Amino acid sequence: MADSSLDGSSSAAQQNVVADALLNVKALASFSFSDDQPPLEFPSKAISAEVSWSDGSRLDAPAFRHEKMQFMSEQLQQIATLEERTRVGESFIHMLYAYRGVSGAIPQVRDHDEANKAALYAHTYQVLKPLVDKMKELMAYMESSVNTVCKILVVANEARKSRGSPPSEELLLALARVFNMFISLDGLKDMKSSLNNDFAIYKRALSNMKKQTNPNEDETMENQKLYNFLGNKDEFARELRKTINLDGGPGAIEDVLADLLDKAADIIERRTYITADNKHTLLKAMGFSLYLLDSDQSDKAITKNKKVKLDRLMRLFKATPYMPLTGDMTLSMQTLLLKTSLREVSWVTESPGNEDNSLRRAYSLLHTLPEARAEFREYLAELGTLRSEFRRRQRLMGAAGGAPADTLTPVPPLLSSPMYNVLLRGLQLLGRLTTAVIEQSAWKLAHPTDSSINPDCPENAHDYEKSVRYNYSSAEKTAFVEYLSMVYSLKRTLAQAEAPFGHVIYSYIHATLQRFAHGSLAEVIASVAKKSKQNVLVALGHAFNVIADSTAAEGTDIVAQVSDKKAKKAKKASGSGAGMAIEQAYPERAASVSQAQLFTLRALLDSVYNEKAPGMRGGFMKDKDLSSEQAGLLDAVFQEAHFFPVMLSFGASVEAASDLSELWYKEFYLGLRKEIQFPIEMSLPWILTEHVLNPDDAHALIESVLYPLELYNDAAGRAIHKLRSRFLFDEIQAEVNLAFDQFIFALSNAVFEHYKQRASSVLINKEYKLLFEENISSDGRLEVTVLPFESVLRQRHFQLLGRSVDISRLVSQRISANLRQAVEVAIQRFEAAPLHGVLELKALLEHNRMTHELLSAVLPLESFDMILEEADEETNLVAFHGRIVSHVVYELVNDFLPNYCYNIMSGRFVLARLSMIDPLNRPSAPRPLPHLLFGSRIFNNHFSRMFDLYREYFGEVHFNALYTLLGRAYFPVILGELVNNARTLFEHSLRPFVSALMRGMPQSSKLPAFVYGVTGSYEYFFELLRPVITYGALRTEVFQVFREIGNTIIVLQLLDRASFVGQPLATMLTAPFLGIRAPGPKPSPAGAAGPAGGAVDAPPPESPTGSVADGRYVVADVLAANGELLASSGTVVDFATLGRHVEALTKAQLGGGRSLLGSFLASLSEALDSTRSEWLGATPSNDVLEVDMSKEYYRIWSACQFTFCTPPITASGSTTRESFGEGLQFGGLVFIYLLGQQHRFDVFDFSYHLIQVAGNETQLGRAGGVDLGRFVDLARFCRLLNDEIFRVFRAHMPLPAFEPALSIGQLPLKKPAFVGRFSPPGPDSADGSGTYHPFAGVHGDGERIGNLKAIAVTEGAGAPAPAASE
């Protein structure tokens, strides 16, 4: 370390090096870091350096010695001895606490092991020897400590008597610590039955071995002693008392102990302790002192001792009767006092559980929480304000020419004093909060629950479960977590203040001491010198010399100065400059006072002003040494200096004041149960963590969720640094591994569930939500409160057992998996349901997308489209068989088309009553956890209620859903599959049937004359068509085929309609890339308008088709024209290429798109070619028309129509329309339309004829049981419907207006153009090099794509824009 007293030139050089280094350190402050992680934990410290103020050695003590005050050296000596004893004792405490017997693991020697006996014993001996040695060390330690402590007590007592003034505070506190340690050692030794067990086995092994070896007399003796030592209770306390009794009894120590009791009571009453341990040490030491002072002789009992103020002590004991002994062992004050004659006091014999309520409330965090919370918040606010105020003032001072505002130079008292005080108060608050937590825990351990108090607690729960697991109510756990969060937040805040404000503490302490020395102390010295109190003058003069700093290197001789002052009394009386002189007499420094220096100062002050000091007792005819005012001045500094050691090692004090590691430890209960580990459910940190994540209880505390995990850090720190126990650390680590996995799992689920519910709340029908919430009580609300998960999810370096954990990443991995699972479940459910499930699928996918969007704001997640593609198994660019589209096609072909009936009035499909095909085998629907659907059971019910409305039919809503779900990109796949299906039906079913029916048709079928009337005509037709009407398969299979084809047509028509709604948006979005401009009234002459229109002079196109034909990609062109710009900005994406991609991909869909139905009709027409001649019938002999010819297709359909216009004979029977729906007619008429026979059909149809005949009749009878009136009604309806259907066909695939087909060869539509030709951008539209061909390389198999994906209009078709056709 640099030392200014080093001499020579090397000293100067070294000082320069140091100064440079310090400058560099100052420069560090100029770096600013952005750590965007909300502070929810104790800050992770990769490196920690504890700047310890003192190592306890007090090496500089000789420098402050004074020959007239030997007592200080003696006391320092005693303190050092006691501290050394305490240090050793503590290591024994840790050894004992972490001690787990090995006896259970040692195999027992049985009789039949005769052969191995010797070896077994030898090994047992070897294993146990080191442990027994430790026990012996403990015994030896006890013997030596007891003697040492007793000797110190007696000596100190004598010194106290002779000097008349009490020993220093430090000595008393050192004694208290030793007493506390004795209590702990006694408790631990008595608790660990494994010590006895191990020793018993050791002894047995030893005695068996002795048969072979020579018995050692000493060792046997020692073992016997150890046996007694381990067997007897409270060995330390009893031994100490025994030794004291030998040395003169309680009377020989009572003065010192009375001082100790007073001092401890003072500290507790003034609350000048910091940590919980400080407080409990004092309380326990008080109890122990009473025990030492007590005597079995009733006249010397403690109750009779005048020097002990029992009332005061009892009041303190009653306020805090329970405290931890070590770890999970609790000590109650009563058990301590039961060993004294106070056992006759009624309170002492009270059993736990009978305390009054106020004590219970004082121990309960739940009841102290509001106060603590207010205090905590107020403190944080104050600290925050002060910090900024501090910086502001520091800047001002720097600007005003004072010391530069950095963090190394001393700070003037004006600034340092408030900061020092606020930090000290923070430390005290931290200690109080921690004490409250620890004391509640001790209370809980002392007051286990049982099944009568807590119904959740099972009858056979063991002690630890009763004390911890079932002992906290939900509200108590919440309060507990909040306390933890306060402790750790405060700990973080204070620990972070150490580096920037450490020098403030040093500056303040130096300034305070100097102000005192040169101010109050100097004045008191002057006054004492006047009164010629030599003893006091020496003491105070020495105190001044010990602490006073000076600007003069030779220091200040205060006594000389005082006499000087005497001489210049007259001068000084009027002078007001004295204060100024004092101010300038010492420099400002940021320097710490040393331990010995502080001890000397306090001991000197105490000996002078203490009311028990001989000089201060006063009396008759005797002045006190100091006036009460002067004593007050000294006392103020004495009390303030009490905190200097704590503040000088601020970092360590913060650690000590927030140590909650005890909450994890359970060695005592493990020992009781003879178990190695309890399940994680019993571990307090995990109980609290789980509580926070429990949605019913404390989700709002979610930001505190990491604090319970901090307990593991504390516990591990204790295992490593204090207990030094490898296996305990391993156990903590194992538990953390498990707990953390569970934590991440539970956290992810909670997050996922919460965000799912939020998405539900957003997506649920608003009107429904309003109505529901108005009518239902408040607990059924569908509004989800947003919980502050975000700050937890942004944790990227959470420190756990020295490992840095990226919570953000871990959670996002799980959430990602959850999302995948949710999407998978949605698709699975769709696959297990009929086609109307498309609504649920759409809703679920939207829901997941919304969830994903909300989550993406806080977590790094891959894009939802990627997740969906993966779940849909749709990663192939050319195959287009995702699971969704496959299932749509599957359902359409195998269930929907064959089984549904269409009604043109409602525009809906409904399921036919009778199915003509075998029912479909669908996989059973998965039954997922509620959160995988809509977030919760409640939301699932609401959504399912909404889907119920759409389950019974299939209509516009469903088609729109299909469209949104699949988009136009998948239309070709659907169309292709449907075309294939229709072709198969046509080739394999319809054609044979039609041929068969044709054979059944009469050669000629003239329409009968009007005179036959309706009845006559009906009967005529009936007879004429009898073979057809009675054809067995007609009403089943033939109609079924027609229905399937018809349903196909309707489905495509409705899909078209759905897509026309969505199309304009796509057009708008792609237009800029395609050079489409809205044909505005005034195209801007310079083309200045529009985001992309600036440099484009493409003529405004008349129609989208025309514009595409231009082949200009506007955006791409603009970008290409500014190529240097793009290159210079370093853009990776080539916008020009991108533009061409977009153009290529969308051009076909937009401009060249033809309706699905149109394409289907065209394709069907092509299929028809093979049989066209047959269905058109023979070439008419007159080359125009065979009027009576009945072998044409339309005749057959007329026969069919005649059949299904015939009403059922019984009233209950259903009409054909009811069974097959209107798809049947679509299916039949499409071929008439494609064959160009519409007009012939209109003219020659049998049913139509009957309608016309019926027009002349008023009364229609029955014929063959058939109600002819109904027949005509049905026929009329059919005709209306037929006309409508033909209109639909015309709209989608117009034919020339006149009747075609004079002959087959002249058919104008022989080859309807339907094969889409898709030309990639040719050399005329773009430079050849960058030509993009989206389906390059797939053309071999690309028929489907060529046909379906890119359906282009060929010349001559002149299709109007699809939307217009509707």
Next chain:
Amino acid sequence: MDNRTAVSNWGNAQSVDSLNIAIQKIIDFMNHFENHTRFQLSTVGDRLNLLEQEVHSLEQKLNSLKRD
């Protein structure tokens, strides 16, 4: 009787303490630096992960084209 020892003691204490404070500041700086880098690295790591996944998926798509 004077306090020469105390004065030089204060001087020495100041030198030692200024080093103590400086060490504390360096440690504080390094811990901040560590957190900062951890945070930044983790952010970059996430981005890389996402890009990697995307590339993987694109690669798969590309391969689907090559196969035929």
